Amino acid sequence: MKDWKYLYAFVQGKGHIEDNIPCQDYCKVFQHKNYSICVVSDGAGSCEKSDLGSKKATEFTDIHFPKLIEQRKWHTPNAKIKSKEWHKVAIKGLRAIKEDLERVRIAEGCELKSLSCTIIIAIQFKTKLLLTHIGDGRAGYCNTKDEWKEMLTPYKGRYSNETVFITSNIWRDEETLDRYIESRIIEEKLKAFCLLTDGCENASFECYKINEKSSIPEDINKPFKEFFDENINVHIPNLIKAQKSQSELNEIWKSFLRTGNDTLKNESDDKSMILAVKIPA
Amino acid sequence: MHELTATSPKNVQKPCLCVLALDVSSSMEGTPIIELNNALQEFYNSINQDDEAAEKLEICLITFGSNAKCIQEPAKVDDFKMPPLVANGTTKLVDGINLAIKQVELRKEYYKKYSPQYSRPMILVFTDGEPDADQDMIGLATQIRNDMFSKKYTFHVLGTTGYNHSKVLEFCPKELVYSIGTNYSRFFKWLSSSMDGLIAGQTFDDMRTKDDFMQQRPIN
Numbered sequence: 001m002k003d004w005k006y007l008y009a010f011v012q013g014k015g016h017i018e019d020n021i022p023c024q025d026y027c028k029v030f031q032h033k034n035y036s037i038c039v040v041s042d043g044a045g046s047c048e049k050s051d052l053g054s055k056k057a058t059e060f061t062d063i064h065f066p067k068l069i070e071q072r073k074w075h076t077p078n079a080k081i082k083s084k085e086w087h088k089v090a091i092k093g094l095r096a097i098k099e100d101l102e103r104v105r106i107a108e109g110c111e112l113k114s115l116s117c118t119i120i121i122a123i124q125f126k127t128k129l130l131l132t133h134i135g136d137g138r139a140g141y142c143n144t145k146d147e148w149k150e151m152l153t154p155y156k157g158r159y160s161n162e163t164v165f166i167t168s169n170i171w172r173d174e175e176t177l178d179r180y181i182e183s184r185i186i187e188e189k190l191k192a193f194c195l196l197t198d199g200c201e202n203a204s205f206e207c208y209k210i211n212e213k214s215s216i217p218e219d220i221n222k223p224f225k226e227f228f229d230e231n232i233n234v235h236i237p238n239l240i241k242a243q244k245s246q247s248e249l250n251e252i253w254k255s256f257l258r259t260g261n262d263t264l265k266n267e268s269d270d271k272s273m274i275l276a277v278k279i280p281a
Numbered sequence: 282m283h284e285l286t287a288t289s290p291k292n293v294q295k296p297c298l299c300v301l302a303l304d305v306s307s308s309m310e311g312t313p314i315i316e317l318n319n320a321l322q323e324f325y326n327s328i329n330q331d332d333e334a335a336e337k338l339e340i341c342l343i344t345f346g347s348n349a350k351c352i353q354e355p356a357k358v359d360d361f362k363m364p365p366l367v368a369n370g371t372t373k374l375v376d377g378i379n380l381a382i383k384q385v386e387l388r389k390e391y392y393k394k395y396s397p398q399y400s401r402p403m404i405l406v407f408t409d410g411e412p413d414a415d416q417d418m419i420g421l422a423t424q425i426r427n428d429m430f431s432k433k434y435t436f437h438v439l440g441t442t443g444y445n446h447s448k449v450l451e452f453c454p455k456e457l458v459y460s461i462g463t464n465y466s467r468f469f470k471w472l473s474s475s476m477d478g479l480i481a482g483q484t485f486d487d488m489r490t491k492d493d494f495m496q497q498r499p500i501n
Binding site (some may be wrong): 204231252 | 284285286287288289290292293294295398432477
């Protein structure tokens, strides 16, 4: 995906800095011939080794998903991918990651629960984006008409601390898997897209708005145009024009996620986001 | 200076209910009730000055003396004034806790109907004594055990000087009982500064290692 640039970083939230807890988020972009794999993972705040869980889950993604894609030749031009088929493949890949985490659990001598993490995986081909996820992260895209849309529904439990993780007890039957694993194919022409953990949601998404009737918040789940537009249309193209390297871009992104505005600065949760931007010709 | 800029939306916070069930029996007369009133007012002011907590937190006040009463339905600090408490009567502690549980259930029904998500409600019970002899502690013990198992709310009992620890243990698991002596003010200061963690569903025990107040006063 030579005509795309990816900015990605994960940073400690204010609460974790104060309490001296390591960043439990992780994210990475893996570039392959004809496709890219973007992964964002959020380690559970209450789990001891969830920083390791999120890192390992991200790395295992790049072991299993390339095989699944290339076996089916989905990375070749004009490959047809049906939604149902992608969902099945996504479950297969996610299950393999979960099984690898079981091996990490044994090596570390810990419970699987202590590696708990959410995961969002986006596989970008020239003309489509395959997306799958478990947990409460968010993702959205901007089409060539400059419209921002969500591309997944975060699974939130009844309570704000009842997230479902890849390590959760969701693997027993198909019905349960379909409830907790969402997979989608986006075929619109894209200008940008983003994947983020919930630590970035207040800064970049319209999430909780007051329902005028009840005066109780409801989840809008819409990428906030004013957060992204100036960056994808002006600032990032300027950085690319200035020939910033990938590591320089990521450092700039990291600093932005840390203190880019008051919402980001005051967020107590860890923050990670991948922002993918198509480079203007 | 950042090379990137962004405006963020105004998102409201997920609601969290905090029910304070307060012993106002006659043994609280004099200094204890004055100190409790002052501490509650300080707590109210502190939440009011914390924009984030004020937006998230709904407070419900239950009192129990000879009767249990809900003297303040769940509301944000913007929407009510802290009422002064008057001590009088016996200690219908179990009725007070049952009323607190009922308030939690009612509010959860309301949230479920309209809100995509909410924080786990918390119940904090303050007592300087023990339940009246006619109170059903066995029934309450079963209910609390079941509710803790199904994570319906977080629950803590704060015993102040003179409370009967062994009676409280008849209905409440040991790890959820704390003695706070006579210093209500100190406790409520700790409570307001710990709201982030409590709203996130942590118990006092989860925060104990991080906090001087709890380290100095382990309780059981």
